[in-house]
Amino acid sequence: MEEQHFSGAPRLWLALFYLALFATLLAFGIQTWAQKILPPVRVALISALEPVFAALWAALLIGERLTGHELAGGALIVLGVAVGEAGAVLRSRARAPG
Secondary structure (H helix, E strand, O other), X not given: OOOOOOOOOHHHHHHHHHHHHHHHHHHHHHHHHHHHHOOHHHHHHHHOOHHHHHHHHHHHHHOOOOOHHHHXXXXXXXXXXXXXXXXXXXXXXXXXXX
């Protein structure tokens, strides 16, 4: 087994600080706040988009090559979210008086 080495380089600490602040505290803080004010169904639909955005950012930022299956899967997720949102809008219109 390879021995692990920890570097105390300032660049490493800066990266750890960035991850702790933005990718953890800020992101989860916004997510928790949004979960308090949005309906559970909408939160679930928005959360379903996380893997789609992760794949897109990987492709844009680090040149990840997405396969046809991955693109099709992402399209199905987006389509499912769109259908879920449209269904919610249609149900609310049907319940509205007038």
